[in-house]
Amino acid sequence: MLSSKAFADAFYGKSKTILEKEILPQYLPACRWFAGKSREIHELEIFEDILFNGITSVAHILMIRVSYQDGLPERYMLPVSFTPAPDPDYPFAIIAKIKVGGEEGIIYDATYDDSFRAALLSFIISGKSLNGSNGQLIAVYERSSKYNDPSCDYIKSSQVIKTDQSNSSLLYEDKLILKLFRKLDEGINPDIEMVRFIYASFHDESIPFCMGFVEYRQTNHSEPIFIGNLQRYVKNEGDAWSFTIGNITRYYENVLSSESSASDIITKNMLDVRYETIPDILIKLIGIRFIEMVAQLGKTTGELHLTLASHPDFTPEPFSTVYQRSLYQSMQNTTKRHFELLRKSLNLLPDAVKEDALNVLNYEKKVLRLFKSIVDMKLTSTRIRIHGDYHLGQVLCRGNDFVVIDFEGEPLLSLSERRLKRSPLRDVACMIRSFHYASFSALSVFTQLELKTWADLWYFYISGIFISSYMDKVKSAEFMSVERAEIEGLLRIFLLEKAVYELGYELSNRPEWVSVPLKGIVDFLSV
C-alpha cells in the first residue's frame, strides 16, 4: 500500500499546480455531476485537502473552487484515491497517471474505491470529525439506529449506484444509501432538512429516513457545507421513470399492432380529465394498471404537500405583490440566461434540432409575456415548502405505491433559493413535464411518424389523471385555490418555467436531451 506521506505529496507544490492547471480543468467537465460544462473555466484551486485513511488505501477529500470567465465561481467535492492498476470497469473514474513515492499508478475518483466507501461509512457511524487545512469535516449520526456497529459486514460491501444523476450515491448492501453532494454550497441542504422532517411527521419506517450526515465547517465561516446524506435504503421495484418508459413503449407497440385511428379522439382541457372521460380505446392501449398507478402518484403527491403544509416550521405563507414581482424577476433572469445559452449553442446542435431551437428563440418575448402575467394575478392560494425538483426519477415504486426521494431541489439554484416556499402547483407542473419527457424519450426508438399524435394523447390523458387525483386529495387544503382560473393560470406558468429551466439544464449537462424541452416549449406556445 502506498504510504500516506507519498500520496500527500501529489497535492502539494508543483504536483498540486499541475492538477489545478492541467488535469482537473479537463477531468471535471467530463463528469456528469459537474454543472459548469457550458462555461469557460478561468481558474481552478484546490482550497481544501482532507486526508482520509481507508482500510487498504489512502484517500484525500479535495474541495475545489472553479472560477469562470463569467458569473459566480462554484465549489465541488472530489475524493481521490491511488491505485497501481485501474479497474477496467470504471474508465471514467480515472483522473490522471502519476508517479508517487517511486510507484507508478493512477489517481482516481475514490467513490470507486471499496476501501474509501467503507471508511466513509465507518466515519459517519463513529460520529467523529477530521481536520483539514482550512476547516473540519464533521460526522453526525442517529445514535438510536440499529446500524451502529462500524465492523458490520454491510459496511464493506458497497457499490456506486449507476444512475444518470447530479450527485453520487453509494449503496451499502440494501440497507443504507449515502448520497455525496458534489456541488458545494453554504447553508442547510433541503435534502437533509426535508427528509428529517417528513420522517418525523409520518413516523413511517418506509420513508427515506435520514440517519446521519457529514458537514464541512470552514474556519471562520458560520454556515456549514453539507457533504453527504446517509439514508435508510427503501426497498423498491425501480423508479417511476423506468416504470413509465416500460408502459409507454408497450403502448406504442400496442398502437402499431392495433391499427387504431386517433382521429376521433378529442382533447380539450387537461383539468377536465377523469377516468370516465378517457376513451375506451386509450384505456385498452395504455392498460388499467398504469392508469391506476398514475392516480396513486397524484394521491401520494397530494399527501406529501399536505404533510409539508402541516408543520409549524414550514408554515404556509400567502402570495404577495412583492413575492409575485420577485418570482417574475427570477423567471425573467433564467429565461434570458438560458435563451442566451441556446443562442451560443445553436451551431453545435444537430440539424434535426435546430429548427425547434430557432422557433424557441423567436418565442422569447412570448415566454416573458406569459411570465409577466404572474405579477397581476390575484392569488388566493398559499405558498408552502415543496419537493422542488419533482420528476418521475424522484419516485420509487413499491408494488402498489410510491416513495418520494431526493428533496434537494433544482441543482441549478442556490440552496437558499431552493428552500423558498412556493406554490405546490409547481411540483405538479414538474411531474407533468416529466410525463412529456417520457412520451418523447420512448418515441425516439420508433420511426413511425403517426405515433406523434398517440404520444400527445398519452401525455394529455396521463397528465390529466395525475392532476385530477392530486386535486381530489388537496381540494379542501388551505394552500389550494378554489378558483379554476387561478389553478389553470399557475399551471401554465410553471409548466413553461420548468421547460425553460430544463433547456438550460440539458444544454449544460446533457446536450443530447435538449430536443425534449425545445419540443415542449414549441408545443406549448404554438397552440
Ligand SMILES: Nc1ncnc2c1ncn2[C@@H]1O[C@H](COP(=O)(O)OP(=O)(O)O)[C@@H](O)[C@H]1O
Ligand atoms: N432512500 C433511498 N432508498 C433507495 N434508493 C434510493 C434512496 N435514495 C436514493 N436512491 C437511489 O439513488 C438514486 C439517486 O438518488 P437521488 O437522491 O435522486 O440523487 P440525485 O440527486 O443525484 O439525482 C435514485 O434514483 C434511487 O435509485
Ligand SMILES: O=P(O)(O)O[C@H]1O[C@H](CO)[C@@H](O[C@H]2O[C@H](CO)[C@@H](O)[C@H](O)[C@H]2O)[C@H](O)[C@H]1O
Ligand atoms: O439530478 P436530479 O434528479 O436532481 O435532477 C436534474 O436532472 C434530471 C435528469 O436526470 C432533470 O430531469 C429532466 O429529465 C428527466 C428524465 O431524465 C425528466 O423526467 C424530467 O422531467 C426532466 O426535468 C431535472 O430537471 C434536473 O433538475
